[in-house]
Structure formats: C-alpha cells, structure tokens
Amino acid sequence: MFEDQTKKSFIKKLLDHKIKFWLTVAAVLIILIAGGVSLYVKSALEPVDKNNEKAVNVYIPKGSTVSTIAAKLKKQELIKNEKVFITYVKFKHASGFQAGNFQLSQSMSPAELIDKLTSASHVPAFKIVVPEGRQLTEIAGMIADQTNYSEKDIMNKLDDKSFINKLKKKYPNLIKDDVLDKNIKHPLEGYLYPATYPFYDPETKLEAIIEAMIKQTDKTAGKYRTQMKDKKMSVHKTLTMASLIEEEATEKADRHKISSVFYNRLDKKMPLQTDPTVLYALGKHKNRVVYKDLGVKSPYNTYNHTGLPPGPIANAGESSWEAALNPDKTDYVYFLAKKNGEVVFTKTLKEHNKAKSKYITNQSE
Template identity: 65%
Template sequence: MYINQPKKPFLKRITADNKKRTIVLASIIVFILVIGGAFLYGKSLLEPVKKDSKTTVNVNIPSGSSVSAIADILKENNVIKSEKAFQYYVKYKGASGFQAGYYHLTKGMDLNTIIKKLTNGGTNYAFQITVPEGKQLTQIASAIAKETKYSEKDIIAKLDDQTFISKLKKQYPDTITDDVLNKDIKHPLEGYLFPATYPFTDPDASLEDIITAMIKQTNSYVETYKSSLEKKKLSIHDALTMASLIEEEATAKVDRHKIASVFYNRLEKDMPLQTDPTVLYAAGKHKDRVFYKDLKIDSPYNTYKNKGLPPGPIANAGESSWDAALNPDKTDYLYFLAKSNGEVVFTKTLKEHNKAKEKYITNKDSE
C-alpha cells in the first residue's frame, strides 16, 4: 500500500531558508545603511561649520604647532567640525608645511580652503578693522564689533563716554576740543574716526586702544593741515563737519572742490546749505531719495531749516574731502544736483537750477 509522506518537514525547510535569506538581506541593507550613513557623516565633517558665514574668526597658530595642536585650535575657535576629521584629511591630502601666524578665517570655509591658507602663511597682526570713507559712527561701531569681542552697544557707549572723551582731549588737544561737547551733537566723536585699515597685534586690544588708534590717525591729518586750517581761520571741528558734507554729497564723477565752493558760497551769502544728507542724518535713516516731508524734520542737523553748518560732522571723510574743505575752487556756483548717472550739474542761479532739475530729475521721474 502506498502511503503519502507528510509534507510538513519540507515546508519547515522552506520557511527556514526564507528566514535565512531575510536575515541575510536585512543584514546587507543595514550594512549598506551604516556604511552610507558613515560616509555621509564623514563627508559632512569636511564641510563648513556654517555655510555662507563671512564673519571673521581670528586664529593664532603658535610656532612649532603640530597638526594635532592646530586641529585643537581650529576646533576651539569653531572653524572646523572635528579635530580627527581635520587630521585625517590633512594626511589624506598629503598637506604639510603649515606656518605660524595669525589667520583670519570664517566659519564658511571648507577644509580645503583652511588647509590652503595654513600652507600659504598667516599675518603678523591678530585682527584688523577697515573703516571706509563716508561712514557714520554707528556703522563704524558695527565694523569694530565684527572683528572683535565687543558688542555694538558697548562700542557706542564707549564712543559717547564723557570720561573717555576727556581723556582723548588731554591726549590730542588740537583735535578733540570743547566743540565736540555741543549739546546738540548726536555723538561727540562722529566724523573723528579716520577712514583707514587698522591692524592690531594684540588679540585682546582694549576698546579704548582701538578707538584711540583711529583718533590718532585723524590727529596726524590735523597736524598735516594745520597751516591750511589757520590760513582759512577754520576750526578742526568745522573743517571735519564741512568735509563730511562734501563726502556725503560726492559721487565718483564729481569734483569735490566744486561742491565745497557751493557750500562756502552759500555760507557767505547767509543761505541755508540745504544738503540732503544732513536731513537723513537728522532722521537717522538711510534712503536713496529725500522727499519734501523729510525736509520738515525738526533738528539742528536739518540744513534746510537752519543756516550755517550743522552742529558737527555727519560721517567720516577721506583725504580728498578734507582737501576740498580746505581748498575749495573759486566759483560763482550756488546750486548743484546729481544726475542719475552720477554726474553733477552746477548752476549759479535758482532759475538755472530749476531748469536743470526739470531736465534731469522731474522729466526722468515722469518716464
């Protein structure tokens, strides 16, 4: 008699084989995920700490530093994500010859960029502050804050501090005078921080030292132009104020000495200067254009409502504006206006000025 054999053991074998295949397949997937994850993680360690960041981080690499020590310094300053990743990458790239010095890095730099800088060599200064021409004190405070540990609020407070200003008066009596203490002045040292690049070798330079370096540079120009100031019977405060107006009104295509002539001609005729930058300074705003409603602002800086120079400078001024303030052209011009392309039209009468205004501004606005 033929008896059917039970199929159950066969099914068990199939089930067991399926389990094995499943376990193997799962293991392969996990392995791939682990390897892939490790690769992605490792790749991320080579990327910038903060992509697109342009804030300068000043790093000092001492002489004789090993790759390991350099990695620790970079991590401590938060310009790399991992010390080990940096060391492995340096070895992988075969990079060597790293040099001592100060390096001005950013969190937006990748390892390739950092390694290249370390190979090329650093600077002999811990940090530097660049102060462009035509900048107001609040903007300069921002530039200082960007390169140092000091906040804008602390910098402004120091710049306005009467004790510090008294100290500067004693140190630079020809430059910092009682004129800066006028009650109508917004910031006593506005216009006194000379536009230049200032390197500092001490990474912990005090705020007073930083500001004093800028005042010292202004003082050197005061000494240079001392005879011109005396000849023109112009105080340093008024000279800086005039230079700041010229700086703020000037474009790349204008003769600053002609602008100076207009301002001096108007002062001589007891006419208000009517310069738009003073209105914007009074309002504390940065705008491309001044409207008639802006001209009504009640402020001693508003040269549409007040005759003469404003209480003090409205920005810092470069050497070309200084020279224009002390050596204006001899002209009969009383008006000027800037065309859209930056060129400036000078006129002698209000009638000529209005014609130029209609031709170059009013008609342009209606297009």
C-alpha cells in the same frame, strides 16, 4: 709557592673577564640609550602631523621668552616637546622672535616654526576696514563684526564723556570742547578716520581700537594745520565741512566745486540745504529725501538752519579734507547729481530748477 702564583693568575684572569664583560654590557647600554635618545630627539624635531596644513592662529605677545613661546606652541599642539624645542633653539642660536599673530600648522617642523616666528611673517589677528563717508553707528557695526564687543557697548564707549575727556587730554590739537556741545548727536562723529586698521592682539581693548582711528585723524589734521589756521577754520569745522562734501560727492563729482557751493552759500547767508544733513537728523538711510522729511526738527537740518551743522555727519577721506580747505572760486550756489553720477552746477535758482526738471523730474538726458 708555585701553587699560590697559579691561584693568583687564575683569579686575575677571572676578574679581567668580568671587567671586560661588564664594560661590554655598559658599552651596549650606552649605545642603546644614546640611540634611544637620538631617536626620541629626532622624533621630537619632526612635525606633529606632516599632513595637517590647517592654519592655527598663534599670538606671541611682546617680551615673550623662548620658554613661554614653547609652552604656547605645545598647548596648541604645534610641537611635541617643549624642552627639546627650547634646546634646539639654543643649539641653532636662534633669536629675534617677533611679536604678533602668526598662522602656523602641525605640518611645520620646529625648524620651520622658528623660521616663521623670527621673520616678519606675522599677520593680523583681525582687521577693521573703515570706508569713507561712514557714520559712527556704521563703524560701530564694523568693529562689532570683527570683535567680541557688541554695537551697544561700542556706542556707549564712543559717547562716554569720561573717555572723551581722556582723548581730549591725549589729543589736545584735535579733540576740543566743540565735540561736547549740547547739540552734538555723537561727540566722535567724523573723528574716526577711514582706513584699514590691522590688530595683532586678538584681545585688543576697545579703547585701543577706537584710539587707533583717532590717532590717524590727528595725524591727517597735522598735515593741514597751517591751512586751517590761514583759513581760520578749526579742526571741528573742517571735519564738518569735509563730511558734507564727502556725503554729497559722487565718483564723478568735483569736490572742490561742491566745496565752493557750500562756501558761497555761507557767504550769502543762505541755508546749505544739503539732503545728507536731513537724513542724519532723521537717523535713517534713504535713497531719496522727500518733502515731508525737510521739516524734521534738528540743529543738523540745513534746510531750517543757516551755517554749518553742529558737527560732522560722517567721516571724510583726505580728498574731502583737501576740498574743504581749498574750494574752487566759482559763482555756483546750486548743484544736483544726474543719474550717471555727473554733477550739474548752476548759479541761479532758475537755472537749478531747469536742470532739476531736465535731469531729475523727467529722469531723461
């Protein structure tokens, strides 16, 4: 009996030692694993390369989930681990991820990436700057410079009748049948508003690029709709007159006076005789129109035809829109620009020829 008790006590002690041993082993393993996981997570939350600040363009589409954002960041080698990034976002209760194009770098930690992606720090994937007084062919070149579309493809789209008809339905107060007149060189000439256009999707469709410019013209036209109605001017005629003023005006020119000259000549049934229309008819950019150019056969040639040309010859800024609808009241029917950009206005042909002789022919002041 005594021997049985001693035996049981020995076995119990032996089992206690084994349990303690394995508990110790398990504890050590847990500590090692936890430490390993901790180091792994810590490493995953560090920048991919803290010394690489080279900007990487990342486009985040609207409606992107944290998972799709993480996948995109991993693909562009901006984070080390997708799952850790997603878990970290949840842990930080981060929200409000923005859509757009962002400039990120491998030197940013996940925390910094999240701050960037949840703030309004996105930048355009590209932008198109359209100055005033530019023709459609020039604007096509500007679009081509910033996109993968060729100038030929852009012009084909701008002149595409089915595309024009779509725009007519969408912008009925702006684009009317005037643009499809048989004498019109390019239907949308003058309808692409001069401004800076940022685009955040690097794969923005050509139609969307063009429409952004049309939309801005429609918005501007809305501001002058009452004035156009009072003056019995259609949008098309307003754009046409504004384009002539834009092309003739210098920095020192008074657009309202130039406008008055054009209206005075129209009232007197005189041809407008504005050189930019001749150049537009020729399809050339020249510093000076010579006598033989004036004979070009074209409905745009305002030396051979009275009235306004069939349509705009370029785009126009708002100052030219405003001048087209609010000409000064003058008796001027001639003007010419001096070498320094100042414009001389005259009332008679005799006065005009005298000014021409003084400022143009002799090139003296």
